[in-house]
Amino acid sequence: MTNLQPCIECGALISKSAWPCPKCKTHNPQGVHCSVCGYWSTPISEKEALSRTNEANIRWYHPECAKRILSIPADALCRDCRTPLASFWDWETILKDTNRDNKSCPNCGAKSVLVKDGMSTGHLCIRCELPLLSFHELDGLYHASCHADMNKEAKEIIGQAEDKLRREQEDARRSRGGCSGIILVLLVLLVFLRVLFS
Numbered sequence: 395m396t397n398l399q400p401c402i403e404c405g406a407l408i409s410k411s412a413w414p415c416p417k418c419k420t421h422n423p424q425g426v427h428c429s430v431c432g433y434w435s436t437p438i439s440e441k442e443a444l445s446r447t448n449e450a451n452i453r454w455y456h457p458e459c460a461k462r463i464l465s466i467p468a469d470a471l472c473r474d475c476r477t478p479l480a481s482f483w484d485w486e487t488i489l490k491d492t493n494r495d496n497k498s499c500p501n502c503g504a505k506s507v508l509v510k511d512g513m514s515t516g517h518l519c520i521r522c523e524l525p526l527l528s529f530h531e532l533d534g535l536y537h538a539s540c541h542a543d544m545n546k547e548a549k550e551i552i553g554q555a556e557d558k559l560r561r562e563q564e565d566a567r568r569s570r571g572g573c574s575g576i577i578l579v580l581l582v583l584l585v586f587l588r589v590l591f592s
């Protein structure tokens with residue numbers, strides 16, 4: 395009974411270990427994780443998510459998360475002809491385009507205008523696996539926001555583990571305290587009985 399749960403795509407009650415879903419054949423009956431929000435976030439259905447295939451691996455995204463990372467700001471310009479990059483590309487084209495050769499400016503032909511200075515073409519953020527683009531603020535090979543999210547998560551996970559440990563230690567101390575209390579009561583009772591019957 396407890397081993398059953400609804401498939402996130404079709405709602406059929408299926409075994410937790412069923413793969414793919416026997417009814418709708420989805421390979422992700424428990425949902426997919428947004429690569430921007432991270433592995434510990436609530437899973438979503440494939441229908442709600444956007445996908446991108448990098449090499450052999452499929453990454454999933456909340457549409458709003460992919461949009462937040464990939465939207466081209468109005469002040470991102472071609473370094474040569476100064477045309478706004480947003481007049482050529484939008485975030486959805488960048489999401490779908492997994493060709494590692496970076497784009498040259500359709501107006502003046504300048505090479506790799508979407509690539510950050512000094513970075514080789516096609517670099518992906520280690521966390522979200524979306525491209526690192528010229529207008530992004532970076533932290534090593536991460537988007538700065540992705541790196542900050544990752545640090546926050548790590549702190550939360552460590553915090554939860556520490557809380558659990560603290561609670562277990564307190565429980566252990568309390569049960570030890572409880573034991574010595576009972577022993578004390580028994581000792582007092584014993585002394586009392588001895589006095590009574592001597």
Ligand SMILES: [Zn+2]
Pocket residue numbers: 401402403404405406415416417418419420423
């Ligand atoms: Zn299903």
Ligand SMILES: [Zn+2]
Pocket residue numbers: 428429430431432455456459
């Ligand atoms: Zn997300």
Ligand SMILES: [Zn+2]
Pocket residue numbers: 472473474475476477499500501502503504
């Ligand atoms: Zn240009």
Ligand SMILES: [Zn+2]
Pocket residue numbers: 463519520521522523524536537540
């Ligand atoms: Zn990222």
